Amino acid sequence: MKNNIHNRERILSLIGSYRITQALALGASLRLFDKLKTPKSLKTISLELGLDSAYLKRLLDLFIELQLLIKVRSRYMITKSGAWLCSDTEGSLKDFAKLMGADWYWEPWGKIEESMRKGKSAFLLYHGKSAFKFMEDRVDAANLFHSAMNSATEKIPNMIKKILKKKKWDGLAVADLGGGTGSLGIQFALQAPGVNTFILDLIHAKESARREISKNNLNSRVSFIACDFFKPLPKKYDLIILRHILHDWSDQLALKILKNAKKSLTPNGHIVVIERVLERRPNLAVLLMDIEMMAMMEGGHERSIRSFSNLFKKLNLKVRRKKWPEINRDMFLLTAK
Ligand SMILES: C[S@@+](CC[C@H](N)C(=O)[O-])C[C@H]1O[C@@H](n2cnc3c(N)ncnc32)[C@H](O)[C@@H]1O
Numbered sequence: 001m002k003n004n005i006h007n008r009e010r011i012l013s014l015i016g017s018y019r020i021t022q023a024l025a026l027g028a029s030l031r032l033f034d035k036l037k038t039p040k041s042l043k044t045i046s047l048e049l050g051l052d053s054a055y056l057k058r059l060l061d062l063f064i065e066l067q068l069l070i071k072v073r074s075r076y077m078i079t080k081s082g083a084w085l086c087s088d089t090e091g092s093l094k095d096f097a098k099l100m101g102a103d104w105y106w107e108p109w110g111k112i113e114e115s116m117r118k119g120k121s122a123f124l125l126y127h128g129k130s131a132f133k134f135m136e137d138r139v140d141a142a143n144l145f146h147s148a149m150n151s152a153t154e155k156i157p158n159m160i161k162k163i164l165k166k167k168k169w170d171g172l173a174v175a176d177l178g179g180g181t182g183s184l185g186i187q188f189a190l191q192a193p194g195v196n197t198f199i200l201d202l203i204h205a206k207e208s209a210r211r212e213i214s215k216n217n218l219n220s221r222v223s224f225i226a227c228d229f230f231k232p233l234p235k236k237y238d239l240i241i242l243r244h245i246l247h248d249w250s251d252q253l254a255l256k257i258l259k260n261a262k263k264s265l266t267p268n269g270h271i272v273v274i275e276r277v278l279e280r281r282p283n284l285a286v287l288l289m290d291i292e293m294m295a296m297m298e299g300g301h302e303r304s305i306r307s308f309s310n311l312f313k314k315l316n317l318k319v320r321r322k323k324w325p326e327i328n329r330d331m332f333l334l335t336a337k
Contacts, residue, residue, distance in 0.1 A: 028097035028098045042057055120298070174237060182213060190216065199222065230253070242261065255315065
């Protein structure tokens with residue numbers, strides 16, 4: 001069979017994708033993209049970062065090829081794509097890049113074959129405990145994980161308000177269930193001034209969540225509640241948001257979470273689930289996230305609309321669905337009443 005040499009090169013690059021992951025994680029850790037918001041020479045950047053300039057040049061050349069940097073008159077600068085790796089871009093991917101390259105997150109992938117044979121996550125096989133249990137014992141890992149999750153929340157509250165069409169939000173209680181350090185809950189409180197927001201998550205998220213709440217001067221309206229969503233939830237809520245929660249769990253455990261959420265709704269309350277959805281022909285980003293869930297979470301997986309509907313049906317929840325390309329082209333929203 002005649003084979004195209006370009007195709008071979010493409011596959012060779014795919015095989016070695018780990019080099020891109022690690023290079024991006026390094027660039028993010030060094031805050032290289034932040035530093036190159038203004039054009040700088042190689043000598044200036046290598047001095048600022050304390051790196052060998054010949055080595056650094058090779059990293060910068062790779063980032064130019066990846067269209068994250070450009071070089072104009074011997075000075076390097078970020079492109080529009082590179083700006084996604086800067087700290088202050090709304091929806092920044094900087095901490096996500098750091099997470100993907102972190103040793104504790106990276107090394108379990110070496111167990112992927114054993115994971116597939118045993119039907120257990122590579123994370124559990126490598127660390128001897130689930131990812132969330134691991135984070136309870138490792139504050140640094142928990143902080144990095146939560147920072148990586150804390151992005152692209154700005155547009156969501158107004159979209160939820162639009163779809164729910166409630167006339168009055170004042171005095172309502174909104175829960176961000178599994179809300180981590182609260183980026184979405186905080187954003188909701190900022191966009192709905194009369195609402196009381198509760199961020200519900202495991203105890204390991206408490207410290208960072210409280211810091212974020214104070215930073216936004218929201219101590220009077222946003223609270224962190226340490227809880228386990230597999231047990232009955234404290235309080236009643238008019239709206240419970242679950243963003244990127246169900247995909248971490250098997251159907252059986254996802255049902256348990258939804259059941260507890262349903263029990264905690266006020267009579268006219270709603271649950272909003274925000275997840276990626278597996279289309280009939282899913283794109284690469286969703287397929288990669290599905291593999292990620294397989295490797296990292298016990299029973300975690302992405303779902304099709306039909307699997308979501310089946311989950312909701314089992315709990316007699318009425319489903320409305322909205323596709324939101326504004327927040328992510330793969331992201332859908334399901335509401336239930
Ligand atoms: C994938 S993150 C999503 C975080 C956030 N909702 C977001 O969209 O950025 C999953 C969250 O579920 C939380 N979580 C995991 N197990 C939990 C449990 N048993 N009870 C409450 N929260 C839990 C984790 O700590 C983490 O913050």
